[in-house]
Amino acid sequence: MIKHIADTIFKWYCHPDFYLDIKGDLEELYSDHLVENKKKAQLKYLVDVILLFRISLLRPIFQNSIIKDSGMFRNYFKVSVRNLARHKMFTAINVIGLAIGLASFLLMYEYIKFEKSYDAFHSDSDKIYRVSYVRVQNSMDTDKDAMAAYPTGKILEETLPEIIDHTVSKKFDFLLIKNGDKSFKERLVISADPNFLKLFNYPVLEGDIESMLSEPESVVLTESRARAYFGDADAMGKILEVVSPYKTSLKVTGILKDIPDNTHYSFNMLVSDKTLEEGQDYNNWDWNNYYVYLKSDREVDLAVLEAKANDAVNEHTNNLDKDENWKTNGTRLDIHPVRGIHLKSDFTYEPQIHGSEKAVDFLIIISVFILVIAWVNYINLSTARAVERAKEVGLRKVIGAIRKQLIIQFLCEAFIVNLISALIAIGLAELTLPYFNQLVGKEVIDSVWNQLPFLISIAAFVFIGTFASGFYPALVLSNFTPISVLKGKFQNSKKGIALRKGLVIAQFAASLILIASTFIIYQQVNYMQGKDIGISVDQVVNVTVPESDAETEEENIAARNKLKAFKKELANHSAIESVGAASNLPGGDVADINSTTTVVRFAGDTEPTEGTTYIQYNDEGFLDAVDMELVAGRNFSEAIKSDSVAVMANEAFLRRLNVPDFASVVGKKLQFGTRETNTKYTLVGVVRDFNRTTLKEQVEPSLYFPWFNADDLVIELSSNNYQAGLDHIKDTWDQFYQDAPLNYSFLDERFAALYDQDRSFGDTFMVFAILAVFIAILGLYGLASFMSVQKSKEIGVRKVLGASESQIIFLFYKDFFSLVGISSFFGFPLIYFLMNGWLDNYAYRISFPWVLLVISLIIVLVFSLVTVGYQTLKVAKLDPAKTLKYE
Amino acid sequence: MKKYQLGEFEEIVLLTVGVLYDEAYGVGIKEEIQTRLKRKVSVGALQSALRRMEKKGYLKSREGEANAKRGGKPKRFFVITAYGREALEYSKDVRTQLWNAIPEVALDLKMV
Numbered sequence: 001m002i003k004h005i006a007d008t009i010f011k012w013y014c015h016p017d018f019y020l021d022i023k024g025d026l027e028e029l030y031s032d033h034l035v036e037n038k039k040k041a042q043l044k045y046l047v048d049v050i051l052l053f054r055i056s057l058l059r060p061i062f063q064n065s066i067i068k069d070s071g072m073f074r075n076y077f078k079v080s081v082r083n084l085a086r087h088k089m090f091t092a093i094n095v096i097g098l099a100i101g102l103a104s105f106l107l108m109y110e111y112i113k114f115e116k117s118y119d120a121f122h123s124d125s126d127k128i129y130r131v132s133y134v135r136v137q138n139s140m141d142t143d144k145d146a147m148a149a150y151p152t153g154k155i156l157e158e159t160l161p162e163i164i165d166h167t168v169s170k171k172f173d174f175l176l177i178k179n180g181d182k183s184f185k186e187r188l189v190i191s192a193d194p195n196f197l198k199l200f201n202y203p204v205l206e207g208d209i210e211s212m213l214s215e216p217e218s219v220v221l222t223e224s225r226a227r228a229y230f231g232d233a234d235a236m237g238k239i240l241e242v243v244s245p246y247k248t249s250l251k252v253t254g255i256l257k258d259i260p261d262n263t264h265y266s267f268n269m270l271v272s273d274k275t276l277e278e279g280q281d282y283n284n285w286d287w288n289n290y291y292v293y294l295k296s297d298r299e300v301d302l303a304v305l306e307a308k309a310n311d312a313v314n315e316h317t318n319n320l321d322k323d324e325n326w327k328t329n330g331t332r333l334d335i336h337p338v339r340g341i342h343l344k345s346d347f348t349y350e351p352q353i354h355g356s357e358k359a360v361d362f363l364i365i366i367s368v369f370i371l372v373i374a375w376v377n378y379i380n381l382s383t384a385r386a387v388e389r390a391k392e393v394g395l396r397k398v399i400g401a402i403r404k405q406l407i408i409q410f411l412c413e414a415f416i417v418n419l420i421s422a423l424i425a426i427g428l429a430e431l432t433l434p435y436f437n438q439l440v441g442k443e444v445i446d447s448v449w450n451q452l453p454f455l456i457s458i459a460a461f462v463f464i465g466t467f468a469s470g471f472y473p474a475l476v477l478s479n480f481t482p483i484s485v486l487k488g489k490f491q492n493s494k495k496g497i498a499l500r501k502g503l504v505i506a507q508f509a510a511s512l513i514l515i516a517s518t519f520i521i522y523q524q525v526n527y528m529q530g531k532d533i534g535i536s537v538d539q540v541v542n543v544t545v546p547e548s549d550a551e552t553e554e555e556n557i558a559a560r561n562k563l564k565a566f567k568k569e570l571a572n573h574s575a576i577e578s579v580g581a582a583s584n585l586p587g588g589d590v591a592d593i594n595s596t597t598t599v600v601r602f603a604g605d606t607e608p609t610e611g612t613t614y615i616q617y618n619d620e621g622f623l624d625a626v627d628m629e630l631v632a633g634r635n636f637s638e639a640i641k642s643d644s645v646a647v648m649a650n651e652a653f654l655r656r657l658n659v660p661d662f663a664s665v666v667g668k669k670l671q672f673g674t675r676e677t678n679t680k681y682t683l684v685g686v687v688r689d690f691n692r693t694t695l696k697e698q699v700e701p702s703l704y705f706p707w708f709n710a711d712d713l714v715i716e717l718s719s720n721n722y723q724a725g726l727d728h729i730k731d732t733w734d735q736f737y738q739d740a741p742l743n744y745s746f747l748d749e750r751f752a753a754l755y756d757q758d759r760s761f762g763d764t765f766m767v768f769a770i771l772a773v774f775i776a777i778l779g780l781y782g783l784a785s786f787m788s789v790q791k792s793k794e795i796g797v798r799k800v801l802g803a804s805e806s807q808i809i810f811l812f813y814k815d816f817f818s819l820v821g822i823s824s825f826f827g828f829p830l831i832y833f834l835m836n837g838w839l840d841n842y843a844y845r846i847s848f849p850w851v852l853l854v855i856s857l858i859i860v861l862v863f864s865l866v867t868v869g870y871q872t873l874k875v876a877k878l879d880p881a882k883t884l885k886y887e
Numbered sequence: 888m889k890k891y892q893l894g895e896f897e898e899i900v901l902l903t904v905g906v907l908y909d910e911a912y913g914v915g916i917k918e919e920i921q922t923r924l925k926r927k928v929s930v931g932a933l934q935s936a937l938r939r940m941e942k943k944g945y946l947k948s949r950e951g952e953a954n955a956k957r958g959g960k961p962k963r964f965f966v967i968t969a970y971g972r973e974a975l976e977y978s979k980d981v982r983t984q985l986w987n988a989i990p991e992v993a994l995d996l997k998m999v
């Protein structure tokens with residue numbers, strides 16, 4: 001492989017006259033080295049080929065072109081290098097700008113590539129689809145739920161010929177596993193049928209792919225989890241004891257390579273779904289709790305496939321339940337390619353937090369900005385130097401240089417600048433990679449060296465950059481007429497100045513956009529974190545009690561009493577304000593709660609109300625612990641017997657039912673479904689709305705049912721003595737549940753974690769915005785210094801005539817003021833358009849902060865005025881006698 | 888006077904071509920230098936020196952036979968031209984003159 005690549009390279013550059021015999025020498029050496037070690041021989045071969053890259057052995061680059069003469073070609077390099085070395089500031093500004101620009105562009109590019117590579121590692125990844133259900137009402141999608149019913153996959157594979165395989169899988173919240181005296185709370189556990197591993201072909205290390213999930217009570221581990229449980233010992237055939245939420249033991253039947261990060265459906269542990277068969281209804285069409293995947297044998301037209309699949313499923317289910325028409329009527333299947341899930345999904349109940357295409361698009365824009373700003377610097381500085389170089393060009397022309405030669409000369413210079421920058425960029429990227437991975441919160445790549453595409457794209461960017469940044473200056477500089485420049489009448493052309501101003505405006509506009517966007521992102525994230533969500537979760541600790549392993553009724557009662565005693569003992573301390581329990585903790589994932597799309601109505605009402613209702617179970621202490629406010633009615637009470645059929649609703653739920661006065665409905669009965677015989681729940685209270693999950697989502701219409709033995713405890717600590725409260729929790733825990741490890745977490749941290757992705761997006765945006773602005777300022781600095789030097793004579797004359805330093809500086813400022821003004825004219829609408837769109841992603845968003853635009857403008861102004869002012873002041877302070885000496 | 892331009896490495900290559908007489912081709916020269924001078928030579932440096940000196944007229948070359956070990960590629964044999972020989976002799980003379988010009992004291996001093 002290496003040899004083949006080396007051969008291709010060699011053939012490409014070697015002079016044809018020499019090719020055959022040098023190739024022969026290479027082959028001879030290779031066959032000598034081959035005796036020792038093949039890999040080494042190949043590497044030596046490659047090294048030889050690289051060392052053979054010498055000007056005297058190169059093929060003529062363009063037949064019949066002036067570069068054919070390698071001596072002249074070398075001269076271009078020599079002159080370029082000398083020129084760059086002489087103008088150190090010019091070179092440094094360009095190289096630094098380009099290196100930073102290129103490094104950040106390429107890192108960002110890797111990140112974007114990573115985000116777009118999700119689930120691409122499955123072979124046939126473009127033929128794998130996921131089936132989901134979408135509820136439609138008045139031809140609007142009301143609920144888009146990523147999960148589907150278990151039998152869907154089977155029916156579709158049976159009825160549609162293009163579907164050749166399907167698999168159904170379910171995600172657990174967690175498994176509590178005991179292995180000897182160690183216990184693990186294993187998250188990322190899924191169950192699946194035996195097809196799962198065939199459809200997705202994860203690399204198997206041990207075990208038989210056909211059988212490893214076919215038996216009940218089998219488990220497949222990833223390599224690193226197997227090591228965590230069993231160390232270096234062979235894990236195959238070993239038993240893991242599961243204590244919660246099911247009591248069972250699982251036999252390890254297979255080991256997979258660790259699942260790559262870039263998948264929408266990650267897992268550490270794969271349980272055969274036969275294990276769970278009891279208690280699950282695999283023929284239930286109403287229970288959308290499974291992720292259903294299909295594989296087709298060819299590329300399919302999604303719209304056609306969807307239509308056919310809907311027909312197939314409707315035909316099947318209509319026979320099952322004709323009377324309850326809500327199940328099929330208004331529900332359709334949605335089939336989407338598995339590769340699009342990570343960035344494009346707008347479904348609820350995704351297995352894990354997914355990325356956002358919008359964020360990726362934003363990063364693409366910013367990375368292009370950075371690179372273009374750096375190139376613009378080169379163009380601006382080079383053309384600004386035109387006056388300086390005009391004489392050189394004139395002289396060359398007089399001696400007989402033709403225009404083509406001059407263009408090559410200047411492109412050569414651009415090439416060297418780009419090349420040096422690229423080399424620095426590689427080093428910079430490698431050095432900053434760990435920070436970059438941390439910034440975006442993912443291990444995008446571990447080193448740039450093993451990324452061949454990365455290095456190739458660097459090479460590509462050297463060439464693109466050479467032309468993008470060098471071509472215009474080359475054209476301008478080569479165009480001077482020798483007579484006028486040598487006579488000393490040369491001036492910058494009007495067109496050149498206009499272009500330079502245009503580019504500076506573009507840079508200012510880009511800087512404005514980036515600064516303002518960063519501010520807006522941060523303000524939105526801070527707003528979300530600081531917003532009153534309707535409950536108070538400061539100082540609230542969550543502790544989950546172990547699932548009881550009771551088998552008989554007596555044991556069950558004992559476990560319940562133990563929990564009750566535990567709660568009572570916890571509350572029995574001055575540092576603990578209140579103790580409650582619930583089935584779902586506030587601050588969870590969108591998917592972290594039960595929901596139903598069944599009709600919920602007041603008994604007697606016939607008006608159907610549709611939409612998802614979210615359901616939580618909690619005890620009477622829950623409201624107190626999170627300071628949830630009762631708007632009307634009362635809380636549950638375990639003492640009131642009838643409260644077993646009580647329910648509380650939130651305002652959002654009642655608003656959906658068009659209840660104007662919340663107090664008026666307290667005491668009414670609520671029913672699920674349309675049958676009159678269904679259980680009637682008494683509405684005892686109405687609670688204030690609160691945001692259970694991120695503020696990207698609206699408050700969910702929710703019902704709260706009593707469950708006095710809920711196992712997720714929420715404990716409110718007194719704010720002035722919370723350490724004592726924590727100690728008390730530890731002591732009490734050891735007293736009651738000494739067997740299980742105590743894991744506690746703070747609810748406000750749970751809420752903060754919801755915004756991790758937004759914050760990391762903001763951080764990424766900020767870092768790159770700062771870099772972009774830095775490069776732009778760098779260019780401005782260079783430009784200002786050239787212009788002020790060029791105008792030193794004009795300044796001298798003005799000073800002689802009596803102008804003060806401040807008047808001179810103001811003269812320069814006037815120009816820049818108008819440039820910044822124009823750029824904000826273009827920049828502001830763009831910012832509004834981009835960022836308002838971004839804010840629209842959030843159900844709760846800040847109103848567009850116009851004042852931030854002004855602040856960004858001021859920042860850009862201050863930075864550019866300081867830069868320009870510093871340069872101008874230097875020249876303005878010069879003694880006019882010196883600047884005018886030779887006139 | 889810039890009559891003959893012969894770099895240090897070029898001189899070694901030229902001499903080695905002379906030593907090998909009729910058997911001087913790429914790999915052969917490379918190995919000869921490596922064994923005689925205990926000095927690593929890259930194919931690149933060697934080939935470009937050979938081509939350069941051929942251009943200057945110090946060397947001339949002819950194509951030899953092909954063999955399987957070389958993947959069917961021919962060997963290119965180099966021989967010193969009369970002009971090359973002159974260049975070598977010139978550089979040898981220059982060195983001898985310089986050697987002779989070193990005062991004995993200078994050499995003595997070095998030995999202390």
